[in-house]
Amino acid sequence: MSAAMLTPEVIGRYTKPGPRYTSYPTAPEWKLFSPQDYAQTLNRFGASCESLSLYIHIPFCVSMCSYCGCNVVIRKANARVGDVYLDYLEKELTLVQHEIRRKPLLKQFHIGGGTPNYLQPDQLERLMQMVSAHFDWDPEAEIAIEMDPRLATDGHLDALRTLGFNRISMGIQDFDLKVQEAVNRVQPYDMVDNLMQGLRSRGFTSINMDLIYGLPFQSQASFEKTIDQVLALSPDRIALYSFAHIPWLKSHQRLIDPETLPVAAEKLGIFLMARERLLAGGYDAIAMDHFAKSTDEMAKAYHSGTLYRNFMGYTLKPADEYLGVGVTSIGFLAHTFAQNSKDLKGYYAALDRGELPVERGLVLTEDDQRRQWVISQLMCHFRVDKGEFLQRFGVNFETYFEAEQDHLAQCVAEGLITQDPTVISATALGRLFVRNVAMGFDWYLRQAQGHKQFSSTI
Numbered sequence: 094m095s096a097a098m099l100t101p102e103v104i105g106r107y108t109k110p111g112p113r114y115t116s117y118p119t120a121p122e123w124k125l126f127s128p129q130d131y132a133q134t135l136n137r138f139g140a141s142c143e144s145l146s147l148y149i150h151i152p153f154c155v156s157m158c159s160y161c162g163c164n165v166v167i168r169k170a171n172a173r174v175g176d177v178y179l180d181y182l183e184k185e186l187t188l189v190q191h192e193i194r195r196k197p198l199l200k201q202f203h204i205g206g207g208t209p210n211y212l213q214p215d216q217l218e219r220l221m222q223m224v225s226a227h228f229d230w231d232p233e234a235e236i237a238i239e240m241d242p243r244l245a246t247d248g249h250l251d252a253l254r255t256l257g258f259n260r261i262s263m264g265i266q267d268f269d270l271k272v273q274e275a276v277n278r279v280q281p282y283d284m285v286d287n288l289m290q291g292l293r294s295r296g297f298t299s300i301n302m303d304l305i306y307g308l309p310f311q312s313q314a315s316f317e318k319t320i321d322q323v324l325a326l327s328p329d330r331i332a333l334y335s336f337a338h339i340p341w342l343k344s345h346q347r348l349i350d351p352e353t354l355p356v357a358a359e360k361l362g363i364f365l366m367a368r369e370r371l372l373a374g375g376y377d378a379i380a381m382d383h384f385a386k387s388t389d390e391m392a393k394a395y396h397s398g399t400l401y402r403n404f405m406g407y408t409l410k411p412a413d414e415y416l417g418v419g420v421t422s423i424g425f426l427a428h429t430f431a432q433n434s435k436d437l438k439g440y441y442a443a444l445d446r447g448e449l450p451v452e453r454g455l456v457l458t459e460d461d462q463r464r465q466w467v468i469s470q471l472m473c474h475f476r477v478d479k480g481e482f483l484q485r486f487g488v489n490f491e492t493y494f495e496a497e498q499d500h501l502a503q504c505v506a507e508g509l510i511t512q513d514p515t516v517i518s519a520t521a522l523g524r525l526f527v528r529n530v531a532m533g534f535d536w537y538l539r540q541a542q543g544h545k546q547f548s549s550t551i
C-alpha cells in the first residue's frame with residue numbers, strides 16, 4: 094500500500110467513529126446484568142468446561158497518562174492498597190469457583206491494568222498462589238503481565254521469572270521527550286534499555302512493547318526516531334496502537350490540546366512510515382496493529398491462520414472462553430459477556446455483601462454469534478471463508494447476509510475487499526481500513542448510525 098494512493102478524499106471517506114472490535118457485540122450494547130444472571134452463566138460454563146483463559150485486572154497507576162483509555166485508579170505507591178485489593182480478588186475468585194463448581198485448566202493467564210507491577214513482588218507471589226488454589230495449570234500455559242517500565246524493579250523481574258511468567262508486555266508509546274511531556278509520561282530510553290537487559294539476562298524470550306501513533310506533537314520524523322530506538326531494543330513483538338481520542342468518555346484526555354494532535358492524513362502517514370520501517374527491520378505485520386519477529390510464535394500463528402482476538406488483544410490460544418476477575422474486568426463464558434463493576438467502591442461493596450461484583454453483560458443470540466465470528470475473522474485474518482461459515486453455522490453465507498451484500502459490493506467497488514463465491518479477502522487498502530469493512534456486519538451499529546461512543550477509525 095503506497096502512501097500516494099491515500100488521497101485526502103480516500104482518508105476522509107473512511108475517517109469515522111468505529112469500534113475496535115475487541116468484542117462483538119461491543120460494550121455499549123451490553124445491558125444490566127445481575128449477580129444471579131452471572132451465577133447462571135458460570136453454572137452453564139462449569140457444566141461443560143475443560144479449560145479457560147483468565148484475565149485479572151489491577152487498576153492502580155501512580156499517575157495518569159493523559160492519553161490513557163484504560164480503566165485506572167490513581168493511587169500513590171502504597172503496599173496497603175495492593176493488599177486490600179488482593180483480599181477482594183480472593184473473595185471474587187472464591188465466589189466464582191463456587192459457581193463453576195470445578196477446578197478448570199488454565200491455558201492462558203493475563204494480568205493487565207492499570208499497572209500490574211504496581212503490586213510488589215511478594216504481592217504478585219500471593220496473587221499466583223490464589224490463582225493456583227482455584228485453577229490447575231496447563232503446562233504450556235501462556236502467563237502474561239503488562240508492565241510499566243517506570244515502576245519495574247529487579248525484585249519484580251526475579252519474582253516474574255520464579256513465578257513462571259513467560260510473556261512480558263511493557264508500555265512505551267513514544268520516546269520523544271516533547272511527546273512524553275505532553276502526555277504526562279516521561280520515560281527515558283535508558284530506563285527501558287536497562288529493563289530489557291534485565292529481562293533478557295533472566296531468560297525472558299517473549300517481550301512485547303506497546304507504541305501509540307497519533308499522540309500530541311508526533312510527526313513522521315519524530316516517530317521515526319522512536320521506531321529506530323525500538324528496533325535497537327529488539328522486542329519480540331510490537332503493538333502499534335492508533336490513539337483512541339475519546340475525551341467524551343475519558344475526561345482526563347481533555348488535558349490534551351486537540352490542536353497538537355496530528356490530523357487524520359498525518360496520523361495515517363505516521364502509521365505507514367512505522368509499518369514500513371518495522372517490516373524493513375525484520376518484523377512481520379500481524380493483523381491490524383501488531384508486529385512480530387518472523388521467528389516469533391505470534392507470526393507463525395498468524396501465517397497459519399491460528400491467531401485469535403479478545404480483550405487481551407491477539408492471542409495464540411483459542412480464546413473461546415475467558416474469565417475476567419477484578420474491578421471493571423470483562424469475561425466471555427458460555428456465549429455471554431460479563432463485566433464487573435467499573436467503580437472500585439462498588440466492586441468492594443458487592444463482594445462485602447457476598448455477591449458477584451458484576452454490572453453489565455449480554456447473552457449472545459444466534460445472530461450475534463454469527464456476526465461475532467465474521468468480524469473476528471476479518472480482524473484476525475483479513476478474510477472470511479464462506480465455506481467455514483456454512484460448516485459452523487449450517488447456513489449459507491450469501492443467504493444469511495443478504496442485507497450486507499450492498500455493503501460488500503461497495504467495499505469491492507472501493508477496492509477494500511475482493512470476493513468470490515468462497516472467500517472475502519481484504520486488499521492492502523482494506524487491511525488499513527478493516528474496521529470499516531467489519532462495521533458493515535455490525536447489526537447494532539446499523540440501528541444507531543452516527544454513534545459517538547467510538548474512537549475514529551484513523
Ligand SMILES: C[S@@+](CC[C@H](N)C(=O)[O-])C[C@H]1O[C@@H](n2cnc3c(N)ncnc32)[C@H](O)[C@@H]1O
Nearest residue numbers: 160161162206207239240241264303334336337
Ligand atoms: C494497561 S496499559 C500498559 C501497562 C502500563 N499501564 C503502561 O502504561 O506501561 C495498555 C496499553 O494500552 C495502550 N493505550 C492506553 N490508552 C490508549 C489510547 N487512548 N489509545 C490507544 N492505546 C492506548 C497503551 O499502549 C498501553 O501501553
Ligand code: SF4
Nearest residue numbers: 154157158161163207
Ligand atoms: S497508560 Fe498505563 S500507566 Fe498510563 S495511566 Fe494508562 S494504564 Fe496507567
